[in-house]
Amino acid sequence: xxxxxELTLTFYFISTILGIVELIKGSSATxxxxxxxxxxxxxxxxxxxxxxxxxxxxxxxxxxxxxASFFSWSMVFLFFIVEYRYKIGLLGAFVMPLIFIMMLSSxxxxxxxxxxxxxxxxxxxxxxxxxxxxxxxxxxxxxGIGIMYLLQEYFVKKKKLGSLFHRLPSLQILxxxxxxxxxxxxxxxxLAIITGALWAESAWGSYWQWDPKEVWSLITWLxxxxxxxxxxxxxxxxxxxxxLSILGFIVVIITFFGVNLLLNSLHGFV
Amino acid sequence: MSIxxxxxxxxxxxxxxxxxxxFSDTRIPEGVQGILNLPEMREIIILSTCNRVELYLYGDSxxxxxxxxxxxxxxxxxxxxxxxxxxxxxxxxxxAVRHVFRVxxxxxxxxxxxxxxxxxxxxxxxxxxxxxxxxLMLNKLMKKAASVAKRVRTETKIAENAVSISYAAVxxxxxxxxxxxEEVFMLLGAGEMAELAARHLVNSGVKxxxxxxxxxxxxxxxxxxxxxxxxxxxxxxxxxxxxxxxxCSTGAPEYVLRLKDMEGVMKERRNKPVFLIDISVPRNIxxxxxxxxxxxxxDVDDLQNVVDSNxxxxxxxxxxxxxxIDEEVAVFDKWCQxxxxxxxxxxxxxxxxxxxxxxxxxxxxxxxxxxxxxMKSIECAVTGIINKLIHPPTVALKESDEDxxxxxxxxxxxxxxxxxxxxx
Numbered sequence: 001x002x003x004x005x006e007l008t009l010t011f012y013f014i015s016t017i018l019g020i021v022e023l024i025k026g027s028s029a030t031x032x033x034x035x036x037x038x039x040x041x042x043x044x045x046x047x048x049x050x051x052x053x054x055x056x057x058x059x060x061x062x063x064x065x066x067x068a069s070f071f072s073w074s075m076v077f078l079f080f081i082v083e084y085r086y087k088i089g090l091l092g093a094f095v096m097p098l099i100f101i102m103m104l105s106s107x108x109x110x111x112x113x114x115x116x117x118x119x120x121x122x123x124x125x126x127x128x129x130x131x132x133x134x135x136x137x138x139x140x141x142x143x144g145i146g147i148m149y150l151l152q153e154y155f156v157k158k159k160k161l162g163s164l165f166h167r168l169p170s171l172q173i174l175x176x177x178x179x180x181x182x183x184x185x186x187x188x189x190x191l192a193i194i195t196g197a198l199w200a201e202s203a204w205g206s207y208w209q210w211d212p213k214e215v216w217s218l219i220t221w222l223x224x225x226x227x228x229x230x231x232x233x234x235x236x237x238x239x240x241x242x243x244l245s246i247l248g249f250i251v252v253i254i255t256f257f258g259v260n261l262l263l264n265s266l267h268g269f270v
Numbered sequence: 271m272s273i274x275x276x277x278x279x280x281x282x283x284x285x286x287x288x289x290x291x292x293f294s295d296t297r298i299p300e301g302v303q304g305i306l307n308l309p310e311m312r313e314i315i316i317l318s319t320c321n322r323v324e325l326y327l328y329g330d331s332x333x334x335x336x337x338x339x340x341x342x343x344x345x346x347x348x349x350x351x352x353x354x355x356x357x358x359x360x361x362x363x364x365x366a367v368r369h370v371f372r373v374x375x376x377x378x379x380x381x382x383x384x385x386x387x388x389x390x391x392x393x394x395x396x397x398x399x400x401x402x403x404x405x406l407m408l409n410k411l412m413k414k415a416a417s418v419a420k421r422v423r424t425e426t427k428i429a430e431n432a433v434s435i436s437y438a439a440v441x442x443x444x445x446x447x448x449x450x451x452e453e454v455f456m457l458l459g460a461g462e463m464a465e466l467a468a469r470h471l472v473n474s475g476v477k478x479x480x481x482x483x484x485x486x487x488x489x490x491x492x493x494x495x496x497x498x499x500x501x502x503x504x505x506x507x508x509x510x511x512x513x514x515x516x517x518c519s520t521g522a523p524e525y526v527l528r529l530k531d532m533e534g535v536m537k538e539r540r541n542k543p544v545f546l547i548d549i550s551v552p553r554n555i556x557x558x559x560x561x562x563x564x565x566x567x568x569d570v571d572d573l574q575n576v577v578d579s580n581x582x583x584x585x586x587x588x589x590x591x592x593x594x595i596d597e598e599v600a601v602f603d604k605w606c607q608x609x610x611x612x613x614x615x616x617x618x619x620x621x622x623x624x625x626x627x628x629x630x631x632x633x634x635x636x637x638x639x640x641x642x643x644x645m646k647s648i649e650c651a652v653t654g655i656i657n658k659l660i661h662p663p664t665v666a667l668k669e670s671d672e673d674x675x676x677x678x679x680x681x682x683x684x685x686x687x688x689x690x691x692x693x694x
Binding site: 150156157159161162163165166168169170171172173176234235236237238239240 | 381428431444445446447448539540541542543560563564566568572575576579580583
């Protein structure tokens with residue numbers, strides 16, 4: 001099982017390097033390599049996740065190691081969907097580093113499977129976490145697309161039309177994908193918060209306890225609600241939408257790591 | 271015998287001389303026939319474009335051959351030989367091969383990487399084919415040239431980025447908008463360069479075309495030409511609310527579009543991106559407009575800078591292309607050398623066939639009463655034996671590069687193949 005994990009990590013690392021090379025040199029061979037290596041990595045990763053699932057009997061998100069690993073698994077999954085749908089060759093170069101770092105952080109946490117406390121053993125575990133992680137993964141992709149948008153916007157605005165300008169897609173499609181991803185991520189996050197509240201009620205007897213994780217999730221929700229609101233109401237698109245989607249993902253990361261590590265939370269995996 | 275290129279191009283001859291030397295379509299057959307009448311020449315292709323006139327020849331590589339061709343050209347086009355001599359270049363052997371590859375790959379063109387030349391080379395070749403003025407060597411050369419040009423095009427970025435202002439504008443529009451067919455385009459004013467840029471944009475397909483000009487009649491006639499809609503000049507600002515791409519060249523001495531106008535327009539548009547191209551000098555659009563979000567403004571100098579840097583990029587790609595061409599010339603060289611073995615292979619085969627015929631004759635006179643079917647089987651077996659014996663030396667002759675000469679002479683002596691047959 002450890003070997004599977006290390007192999008996955010290695011494949012994601014190679015994909016990341018290929019992505020960086022592709023960004024600098026722009027050869028189609030590295031672009032293809034990135035897809036191949038990340039696909040193999042994803043396959044191994046899926047087996048790893050399934051192994052842990054069958055061994056513990058519930059979805060493997062109950063320790064930092066498992067959660068970070070599952071988070072990066074969801075990101076790769078969504079990356080493939082976006083890549084398949086829009087064929088933005090360069091996207092991998094922007095999101096693979098994110099995925100690799102998430103996987104790397106997973107690797108530093110203890111890996112043993114601990115028994116889950118009985119209050120948390122519920123079907124809500126699967127529903128709540130899958131919703132939350134898929135939503136977060138959509139936000140991660142929106143962040144990657146947002147970075148691409150800002151780069152391309154900079155090139156067009158400042159009239160610096162180098163090789164990267166030619167390889168990046170049009171501003172319009174980047175903006176469109178960014179919006180699409182947030183409209184996918186937002187309802188998932190909303191549902192995750194609702195299912196979380198229902199689960200909390202059944203486990204601890206209260207829907208909402210102002211737990212740091214809950215508060216930060218609410219902040220994330222408000223930010224993405226704002227992104228959608230200003231776009232629809234005030235026509236905030238393009239650059240501003242891209243910046244907001246990057247900010248939003250930073251808050252997602254704070255919610256994921258910061259709260260678990262720095263603040264005492266019911267969501268902590270202790 | 272070798273491949274020879276004799277010709278001139280935009281670098282070695284001025285337009286006047288190029289005009290004089292150009293072969294019109296109707297005179298090409300005459301020229302081809304004239305060259306083939308020279309006893310030294312076996313094959314010929316004439317390439318005549320506005321930037322170059324070149325003869326691709328296969329024939330005797332003696333040092334005086336080019337002079338005979340030049341003399342013919344001087345007669346044919348009534349140009350003094352002296353003047354011709356100064357502008358004509360001659361390449362023979364592998365240099366000629368390299369030259370043809372470079373021409374077909376557009377490395378020798380006035381605008382590096384321009385795509386027309388390959389088509390012109392192919393046309394010249396097809397014309398030569400229809401006149402049956404080519405043979406083994408030039409056929410191989412032209413087929414190879416086409417594949418080399420294709421390789422250069424796919425493996426380098428020599429033809430990738432726009433090298434004219436109007437194409438640069440289209441290229442930019444495609445990086446702002448995903449699909450130009452969904453965008454509305456406005457031509458503001460009727461400057462010549464603006465019209466050209468507009469034409470390129472319209473050719474790549476836009477949803478709707480609006481033309482606005484100070485003199486409305488001119489605007490209307492332009493709109494008709496572009497199958498668009500004319501708008502009075504006073505109303506054009508209102509029209510901007512629905513317009514995504516604007517090319518502007520009005521000849522007005524001051525800004526016709528100011529920052530404040532555009533701020534209002536963007537609010538109305540709910541920030542839908544706008545691409546403005548200001549080709550007029552003095553400029554007609556306030557450059558500060560570029561600072562607005564989702565507005566992209568390019569003037570002539572900006573576009574010229576794009577073109578310059580793209581040309582620079584092409585020059586760097588040309589170096590990569592030359593490496594590819596070196597490789598391909600080496601491959602061609604190898605093929606030419608393998609031709610040396612052809613006469614020996616033919617002689618060997620002829621000898622074998624002769625032996626077979628003689629032996630079969632003897633056999634059939636000895637064997638009486640063998641039916642035809644059996645005779646056929648015997649002949650098949652004999653043919654099989656001969657082929658199997660000849661096959662290994664044939665392959666060795668074709669494929670060995672270093673000691674081919676040695677093998678040819680050894681084989682000639684071992685089998686007594688004296689009468690070398692010419693390649694045909």
